[in-house]
Amino acid sequence: MAVKWILADIDGCLSPDESVPWDMALFGRFAERVREANGGRGTVAPLTLCTGRPQPYVEVLQKILDIRVPSICENGAVLYSIVDNHPRLGPGVSEEKLLQLRAVRAFLETEALPEHPGAVIQFGKEAQISVYCERVEVFAPIRRRVEAFAAAKGGPALVINSSPCYLNISLAGVDKGSTLRVLLDELGASHDEAAGVGDSIGDLALREAVGFFACPVNACAEIKDAADYVSPFPNIEGMLDILDRPEMQRTG
Numbered sequence: 001m002a003v004k005w006i007l008a009d010i011d012g013c014l015s016p017d018e019s020v021p022w023d024m025a026l027f028g029r030f031a032e033r034v035r036e037a038n039g040g041r042g043t044v045a046p047l048t049l050c051t052g053r054p055q056p057y058v059e060v061l062q063k064i065l066d067i068r069v070p071s072i073c074e075n076g077a078v079l080y081s082i083v084d085n086h087p088r089l090g091p092g093v094s095e096e097k098l099l100q101l102r103a104v105r106a107f108l109e110t111e112a113l114p115e116h117p118g119a120v121i122q123f124g125k126e127a128q129i130s131v132y133c134e135r136v137e138v139f140a141p142i143r144r145r146v147e148a149f150a151a152a153k154g155g156p157a158l159v160i161n162s163s164p165c166y167l168n169i170s171l172a173g174v175d176k177g178s179t180l181r182v183l184l185d186e187l188g189a190s191h192d193e194a195a196g197v198g199d200s201i202g203d204l205a206l207r208e209a210v211g212f213f214a215c216p217v218n219a220c221a222e223i224k225d226a227a228d229y230v231s232p233f234p235n236i237e238g239m240l241d242i243l244d245r246p247e248m249q250r251t252g
C-alpha cells in the first residue's frame with residue numbers, strides 16, 4: 001500500500017542527539033527531498049514531525065522543511081499547526097492534569113534537581129517535562145523522587161523514560177501514538193498509510209501507530225527489535241537511506 005504520510009522523530013534521526021553542529025550538506029539534501037515531497041513533487045510521501053521537542057523548535061523546522069500540516073511536539077502532549085500558528089494540547093491532556101504536572105515541575109526545580117548539579121529542565125515545554133543532564137546516572141534517582149512525589153500527591157499518573165540525553169516525564173496515556181492517531185484521522189490516513197522513523201524508547205508508541213516503521217543504526221535495542229527496517233547508517237544518513245525505501249513512497 002502506498003503511504004500517505006511519514007512521521008519523523010528529530011533527535012537521533014534528523015540530527016545527532018549530542019549538542020554538536022549538524023552536517024548541513026546531508027541535512028540540506030534531506031530538506032530538499034522533504035520540501036519536494038511536501039510540495040507534491042517526486043515520489044517520496046510528505047513528511048511531518050513527531051518529536052519530544054517543544055513547539056518553538058518544531059516551528060523552525062516546519063519552516064525549513066515546508067511542513068504545512070500539524071506536527072506532534074512534547075512526545076504527544078502538543079500539536080502545532082504553522083498554517084494558523086496554533087498550538088493545542090494533545091488528547092488526554094486536561095487542565096487538572098496540567099496543574100498536577102506543574103506541581104511536579106516545581107518539585108523538581110526546588111527539591112529534586114538541586115541535589116544533582118548539571119541537571120536542568122528543558123525550557124519551552126507546556127505539558128511534558130524533560131530533564132537534561134550529561135551524567136545519565138542521575139536519571140534513576142530523580143525518577144524515583146518524582147514517582148514518590150506524584151504518589152504522595154495522588155497524581156498525576158506518569159510515564160517516565162529516558163532517551164540518550166533526557167529523562168522524559170509524561171502524563172500517562174499521552175504519547176506519540178495516541179496523538180498520532182488523532183492527527184492521522186484529521187489527515188484522512190489510515191494506520192497502514194502512515195510510516196514512522198524513530199530511535200528511542202518513546203518511539204515505540206509511534207511504531208504502534210504506523211504500518212511501516214524504520215530506524216537509523218543508532219536506535220536503541222528495543223526500537224531495532226520493533227522496526228520493519230533498520231538502516232545501516234546513523235542519524236541523517238540513516239534518514240536519507242530510509243527515504244529511499246519503497247515503503248516510503250507515496251505512489252505504489
Ligand SMILES: [Mg+2]
Binds near residue numbers: 011163200
Ligand atoms: Mg529521538
